[in-house]
Amino acid sequence: MKSLFPNRFGIHFRVLSVAVLLISATTFTMGYLGVTIINQFVTHRFNQRIDFMAQYLALNSELGILIGEKNLLRGLADSMLKEDDIAGVDIMDHMGRILVQVSRDHRGPFASVEKKVYLSETEESAAWISRLAGTREADLIGRVTVTYSVRGIKDLAGRMTARFVYIALALTGLACLIFYVMSRSLVSPLVSLADTARKVSSGNRTIRAATGNTPEINRLADAFNDMLDSLAAGRRTLKQAYEKMARQETLAEVGKFSLMIAHEVKNPLGIIKSSLEMLKSDMKIPEDNMLMNYAEEEIVRLNTLIESFLMFSRPAKPRFETIDLNQMLEQIIMGFEIQHSTDGLQFQCKIPDTPFEAKVDFDLLSRGIGNIIKNACEANNKKGTVHIEVKIDRNKWQVFVTDQGKGIKEKDRQKIFEPFFTTKATGTGLGLAFADQVIKAHGGRIRVENSETGGCRFCITLFSGIHDKLIEALQENGTDSGS
Ligand SMILES: Nc1ncnc2c1ncn2[C@@H]1O[C@H](COP(=O)(O)OP(=O)(O)O)[C@@H](O)[C@H]1O
Ligand SMILES: [Mg+2]
Structure with a gap:
């Protein structure tokens, strides 16, 4: 649908101009009707009053006309002239001869009303019937004409119209003001939204x-x-x-x-x-x-x-053979115990006596797990205890290595398994990357968390049995041993 307004006019302007139009149209139409009705009513009542006074004069003039008493008639005319808006009074006999004519200065425009004077013996109803029958003229003894100024009533109508215009203007102004405030409060959030969008597009991403x-x-x-x-x-x-x-x-x-x-x-x-x-x-x-x-x-x-x-x-192609993982772990730990026999580092192990057999590459896996234990020893810095615990759940073998070092910062946690990431002065950053590679090659998982006692807790999970097929597949796809 085609819009009433050109595109450059905003919502605020549109709402406001439609509101102003509607309010003005309503106020002025209602006001015009009101003023017209009141004017008609007031004019009607004014004319009724003049008519009544002329009728009254006609009735009272009967005797004066009959006996030709001009002083009486003048008195009547003068008292009539004292009334507001009356500008002149003429009293004539039935031949149209002026018996009394009085007037006074008054501002025009003027209008006049004429009343006939009849003999009063005739009853009013009879007079009315005979008038219809056309015989009434026989009782006519004279006429009175009352001239009056319509200036007063016109001024009154003018004043009323002016007052209406002022009130209508004031009402329209007030309504527009209310609408202005309302539409502003509706539109300003939209404007601020648009501003925000502009700021975002110009690079402010935090707003x-x-x-x-x-x-x-x-x-x-x-x-x-x-x-x-x-x-x-x-x-x-x-x-x-x-x-x-x-x-x-x-x-x-x-x-x-x-x-x-x-x-x-x-x-x-x-x-x-x-x-x-x-x-x-x-x-x-x-x-x-x-x-x-x-x-x-x-x-x-x-x-x-x-x-x-x-x-x-260039990792060597794994050579899988069935090995007891618990025994393998004990061998690895023994190596570290000998290495740390002269410093203050202790190992506390909880490894089940029962064997847990799985198909693994002994060399690769020992090196991989060894790297984790080595890191734990380094984190402990030649003191305290490294806890190593094995948990077995059916075909799942899990080893937890917990140290008492400083733990891993949140920002580093994602990167520690990446090759060459190290926070140590003489580190290679290859220990965990290698361990990760080896564990994955065995169809296992490795994860790390900060332990409640401070330090780190690495968990390696390996499986027996059901992963044989996976291991075979890995073996087939594995890289050849290099130099
Ligand atoms: N037990 C641990 N405690 C705290 N940080 C560790 C631990 N193990 C590994 N890290 C962090 O992971 C990084 C990578 O370890 P690693 O791959 O073994 O390389 P490197 O030991 O040569 O630094 C270490 O530099 C260290 O920041
Ligand atoms: Mg290391």
Whole structure:
């Protein structure tokens, strides 16, 4: 439907102009009708009054006309002239001769009324009937004419009309004011909503629409804010996805690079190590030579680092065999106990005596679980206790490793399984990535939570039996062992 208004006119203007039109039309129509009716009524009553006075004069003039007493008639005419609006009185005999004529100054316009004077013997009803019969003229003895000014009644009508116009104007003004305030209060939330939308589109993403003063506007503002919230959430997700993608790309590049470095460094490192040993025996350098030991330790450290790079970048194809997981775990822990026998770190283990057999790659899984325990030991910083507990539920084997360290910050929790993420000065950031890779290759799960006692609690879940098929599939798709 085509709009009444051009598009550039806002709701506020439209509502207001329609309201002004309707109010003015109603007020003026009603007022015009009212004034017309009242004017007609007042004019009618005015004419009735003059008519009555002329009739009264005609009745009283009968005797004066009959006996030709002009003084009597003049007295009557004068007393008549004292009445408001009366400008002149003429009394004539039946021949039309003027017996009395009085007048006074009055402002026009004028009108006049004439009354006939009859002999009063005739009863009024008889006179009326005979008048109808056309015989009444025989009783006619004279006439009176009363001239009167209609100025007064016209002035009164004018004053009433003017008063109506003022009142109508005042009412229209008041109604417009009320409508102005109302439509403003309705429209201003919409305007502020539009402003908010403009600010959002120009980059202010934190701003939200204010609620209005009507339920409809509130619903609109709520819907608008919900839309902004979901947009913000979408933007966050997109940003995270981009970040993840960028990180993965970087990781892939770093991975390739480290693999190359590892290969390039591994062989020279082997040569350095054997050369050192030869040097030691040729030069008869004692076993406790501090510099020599230092060099050897660093070579071992570098080698471990390269090994873990290689391990992670090109993992060996798993060789699954049926193994008792509880026994495997005890072996791993024993290694750590020996390693930490000289410092204050304790291990508290709850491992069932009954075997739990599953098809796993002993080497890979021991290294994977070992990485988790190693992290727990590092978190404990050579003191306190690392708790290791195994829970078995039918074919499900779960090991919980709980330390007494500082726990993992919320912001890091998502990243700890990513390769090369580390918060340690000498860390490689490959321990958890490798563990995750291995556990997944065994059809298992790994998760982490902060324990109630502070520190971290890692949980590794593995299955026996039903995952055989999955493991076989994994085995078929697994990567070949590299160098
Ligand atoms: N038990 C733990 N307590 C606190 N933080 C841990 C724990 N285990 C892992 N992390 C965090 O996860 C990161 C990655 O661990 P990891 O992959 O083993 O690499 P690295 O040990 O070389 O740093 C660590 O740097 C550390 O911030
Ligand atoms: Mg580690």
